[in-house]
Every structure is written in structure tokens, then in C-alpha cells.
Amino acid sequence: MSDRDSLDRAYANSAHIPGGADYPARWDREARAFRATARSELGLAYGSGEGQALDLFLPAQAPRGLVVFIHGGYWIEGGREYWSHLAAGAVARGWAMALPSYTLAPKARIAQMTAEVAQAVATARARVPGPVVVTGHSAGGHLAARMACLSALERVVPISPLADLGPIAGTSMNDLLHLDAAEIAAESPCLSRPLAPAHVWVGAQERPAFLWQARLLSEAWACPWTPEPGRHHFDIVEGLCDPASPLMQTLIPAA
Structure with missing residues (x-):
């Protein structure tokens, strides 16, 4: 097996999760159902x-404040639209949640994606006063971590983040x-310093x-990390749906 094949296997998720191929359709159904009843402003342009x-x-x-969730997908x-339902926990706790899209590869380099997400955060925080908390999953966890290196935030909670891009290359x-x-x-966030308190979450x-x-x-970053028991790469985000979950309590601690 070549080095590239070994790395491809190391970073493959679906093949190693029972029913992994079924998750995208499930996320789509749950997101659509949430959007059908949620109070929302959809398709707000930030560029x-x-x-x-x-x-x-x-x-x-x-x-009470703003949570920003950045989706994953290996930047590709x-x-x-697949993740609307993840706003349920934040909304139930009285917070707004913004979910941006961003230009994907190969149309954009990762540096451009970082700049786009920074603009999305700025646009969302201009609409919602109060503290700003940023989270994201996988490649979105990488981008969430990059946000903590660029501006002052209340908190950042990268979920299953890609902190070192060397292996991805x-x-x-x-x-x-x-x-x-x-x-x-x-x-690579691990080569920068955060400007906000951080807590890393992973299954x-x-x-x-x-x-x-x-x-x-x-x-x-000399910050806490939590490997949540029993969770894998696809269901680790489900805690965002539950306002009482350990992940949500870390993301938005009780006042």
C-alpha cells in the first residue's frame, strides 16, 4: 500500500461507520423538517x-447571542442546507445560529474559504448583537479553529477538527x-494561536x-479536549440538537 493509499484510508470515514452511506439522506430529511417550522432568515448573502x-x-x-456552525465535507x-436541524439546541437555549456555505474546492483554495467564512461571521454578528460562539465539524472544525485565530470571540468549539493540514496534502x-x-x-490551526477560549470536541x-x-x-492551544464516549465522526454533531447535551453545555455554558 502506498503512502497516499494509507493516508486516504486513515481519513476515510463512511466505510468505517455502520450505515455510513445512509447519513447524508438522513441529514437532508432532518434539516428540511426543521426548516419547515423554524423561525429563520434563509439565503442571506455575505458576498x-x-x-x-x-x-x-x-x-x-x-x-442572547450568536452561534455560527460551519459545515464539513473536506472542503470539497x-x-x-444539510445541517439546519443542528440549530435546534442553540435556539432552544435562546441563541441564534448562523450556518454559512462557502466556495468549495477546486473553485477555491482553503485560504479563500477561511476569508469567506470570516466574512460570513462578520455579516451574521452584525445582525445579532451579543456574544459570538463559533463551532464547526471536520473541515468546518478546521475553519472554526481558524476563526479563533483571526478575531476575538466568546468561545470556539471545533468538532473533530483538522488541525494539521500536512497529512491532508x-x-x-x-x-x-x-x-x-x-x-x-x-x-493549519495548530501552528497559530487562538484569540478566544477554546474547547476541542471529538467522538x-x-x-x-x-x-x-x-x-x-x-x-x-493548551485547551481542554473531550472525546465523547460512543460517538463516531457522523453522529458526533447530534449533541448540537439537544439543548441539554454535554456538547451544548460546553458550547453555551449556563449563565
Whole structure:
């Protein structure tokens, strides 16, 4: 097995999760059902490019603050529409949640995605007064961590983040991402310092590569990390739906 094949296997998730191929359809159903009844402002533009838009979900009362969730998909696939239901926990606790899309590879480099998400956060926080908490999953966890390196936030909770882009450059995904040494150095969160308190979250049953990435970021940032028991890479985000979950209590601690 070549080095590239080994890295591809290390960062593959669906093949190692029972029923992994069924999750996207499930997320789509749950997101559609949530959007059908939620108080929301959908498709708010934060730039002029295709996909530069966000969805904002609001509680019944004036929001206590803003949570931003950044979706994953290895910077290559996915979009905000699959994840609307993850706003349920924040909304139930009286917070707004913004979910941005961003330009994907190969149309954009990761540095451009970082800049786009920063603009999305700025646009959302201009609409919702109060503290701003940023989270994201997988590649979105990477982008959430990058937000903590760029501006002051109340808190950042990267979920299953990719903190070191060096190994990703060795996978077949790099045929689309085009990572080089300069971008790896600039865009790897583990090589930067956060401007906000952080807590790294990961599923205890995730692939060893993701456990390593999460632990690496927590050590580089000297921040806590939680490997949540029984959770894998696809169901680790489900805690965002439950206002009483340990993940939500970490994301939005009780006042």
C-alpha cells in the first residue's frame, strides 16, 4: 500500500461507520423538517460569489447571542442546507445560529474559504448583537479553529477538527485542494494561536487520525479536549440538537 493509499484510508470515514452511506439522506430529511417550522432568515448573502450565503435561525425572543456552525465535507462537498436541524439546541437555549456555505474546492483554495467564512461571521454578528460562539465539524472544525485565530470571540468549539493540514496534502483529496507548504503553514490551526477560549470536541470512536488531530490542537492551544464516549465522526454533531447535551453545555455554558 502506498503512502497516499494509507493516508486516504486513515481519513476515510463512511466505510468505517455502520450505515455510513445512509447519513447524508438522513441529514437532508432532518434539516428540511426543521426548516419547515423554524423561525429563520434563509439565503442571506455575505458576498457576491456563488454559495456565499448563510441561513440564520432565531429563537422566539431576542437572541442572547450568536452561534455560527460551519459545515464539513473536506472542503470539497456539502453545504449549509444539510445541517439546519443542528440549530435546534442553540435556539432552544435562546441563541441564534448562523450556518454559512462557502466556495468549495477546486473553485477555491482553503485560504479563500477561511476569508469567506470570516466574512460570513462578520455579516451574521452584525445582525445579532451579543456574544459570538463559533463551532464547526471536520473541515468546518478546521475553519472554526481558524476563526479563533483571526478575531476575538466568546468561545470556539471545533468538532473533530483538522488541525494539521500536512497529512491532508498527502491524500488524493489534494488533487482538488492543491495544498502547498505555504498554505499548510498559514492555514493549519495548530501552528497559530487562538484569540478566544477554546474547547476541542471529538467522538471517542472516531478514526485514529481524527483523535490525533483533536489531541494535537488541544495540546498546541493548551485547551481542554473531550472525546465523547460512543460517538463516531457522523453522529458526533447530534449533541448540537439537544439543548441539554454535554456538547451544548460546553458550547453555551449556563449563565
